[in-house]
Amino acid sequence: MIRLVATYAYHCADCGPFEVRRPIGTAEPAEPCATCGEPAPRRYTPPLLGRTPPAEARARRASEASAHEPRVVNGVPPARRGPAPPPDPRRAGLPRP
Numbered sequence: 343m344i345r346l347v348a349t350y351a352y353h354c355a356d357c358g359p360f361e362v363r364r365p366i367g368t369a370e371p372a373e374p375c376a377t378c379g380e381p382a383p384r385r386y387t388p389p390l391l392g393r394t395p396p397a398e399a400r401a402r403r404a405s406e407a408s409a410h411e412p413r414v415v416n417g418v419p420p421a422r423r424g425p426a427p428p429p430d431p432r433r434a435g436l437p438r439p
Contacts, residue, residue, distance in 0.1 A: 345365045345366075346365065346366045347364065347365055347366070348363070348366045348369070349361050349362070349363050350362050350363075350364060350369040350373075350384060351384070351385040351386075351387050352372075352375075352384050352385060353382055353383060353385050354375040354377070354378065354382040355380070355382070356378055357377040357378055359385070360375065360376060360377075371383065371384055
């Protein structure tokens with residue numbers, strides 16, 4: 343079973359803020375400070391929803407759009423051709439088919 347881990351913020355009155363990583367749903371209302379050992383109350387912070395990497399955001403939008411609005415193609419896409427190789431001067435004198 344996969345357990346997702348979240349970062350929970352706490353604030354000690356003497357030492358300041360610190361974070362604790364625990365499985366989701368297992369955060370305590372107070373956590374002992376790692377420096378002084380005094381109980382520190384939990385701070386509730388907004389989730390980090392806006393910090394998705396740009397490449398991941400584009401991939402998610404593309405997958406969501408394709409699930410409901412697949413792109414319709416009206417024809418076969420043109421073949422991609424690279425540049426023609428330079429002519430070989432040794433073949434200039436050969437007969438052509």
